[in-house]
Amino acid sequence: MPMEMWIIVSLLLMRPAFCSNSLDGFHGQFTSLNYPQGYPDNVQQSWDIQVPRGYGIKLYFSHINIEPSANCAYDYVQIFCDEATHSPICGNSKEEVDFQVPQEYHTTGNWMKVTFKSNFSNEERHTGFVAHYAAVDVDECKEENPCNHYCNNYIGGFNCSCRPGYFLQENQRTCAVNCGPPSKLTNGRENFTSTVYRHWNTYSCEEPYYELEGNAVFECSADAEWVDVTSGQPTMPKCKPGKYLTKYMKRKTT
Ligand SMILES: [Ca+2]
Ligand SMILES: [Ca+2]
Structure with missing residues (x-):
């Protein structure tokens, strides 16, 4: 093989393996690359898990064998969900006494991302991981x-x-509660946008012929009754003849 070809083949072998997967079933299983033969160096894999709205996600690992390192700096699996990033996971769930297979992960949202990354070397073969997920009711x-x-x-x-x-x-x-339409005011009008609890109605009279006597603002109370906001009583105001009308009526009668 010519030298150039060797270089190309070597570069292809060294190239990191990027792989992104979408999972949208109600349940499923996924593994690290080449499981159980052992994952290669320079792997980057990710899984986007999406379940229908109204469901959360439960995820657990049935097997983990990832090159151990301090703070999982070499190779690791990591989980992102509910706007939080969980600590990276590495080690061996079978051999190491101190290692605990992580508990189940639960989301309240319907999305989760899992990533797996390996660095440039492994001193021995590591099989990787097997993960399972299922949609669960929230x-x-x-x-x-x-x-x-x-x-x-x-x-x-x-x-x-x-x-x-x-x-x-x-x-x-x-x-x-719904108070229903407020009582009509003779020679006046009501002004309201809603007839449900805590909404207001403001009475006004046909100015300037009539003037309001009493309080104008009423509220729909918890007892489904319109009450005066000042007194808390359902006492209705009145529209009394104003100055113009009084003069006019006087003129008419004299
Ligand atoms: Ca490694
Ligand atoms: Ca529910």
Whole structure:
């Protein structure tokens, strides 16, 4: 073989093996390169695991045999999930007494990344690892407590429900009472954007012919009743004839 060819072949053999994989099933298994024959030098592998929304991921290793080194500086497996990076893993789960096969890893999000990296040498053969993952339900009611009344967890999701007399708001999370439309004011009008708990209604009169007597601002209370925000009472204000109208009426009667 000519010299040039030898150089090309040597460079190809030395070239790091990059490999990126996507896994999107409900469960699966993956291994380091060439498992169980022993992984090569200069390997970089990564696995992006994605399960459907509403599920988290459980991951565990059934076998690990990676060249041991201080802080796993040489060769290692590493896990990224829930915006956190876990410590690198290396060593041998079978021979080393002190080595503990890592416990299961759990995510609350539906994505996880696993990377494997080997450096330029191994003094002896190391078989690598076997990892298993599965989609598991996330109990959103425990993790987030997203509902203000009842939270109902189910596999792949959750929903909220309300105590009697309340209804679920558009956000599908919070429960509120509904006061219904506020009472009409003779010679006046109502001004409100919503009729549910804690929303306000402001009365006004047909100025300048009528003037408001009493308080203008009412709130939908927890008892599903419009109450005056100042007094807490449901006492309605009134629209009384104003100066113009009083003069006009006087003129008309004289
Ligand atoms: Ca190595
Ligand atoms: Ca769930």
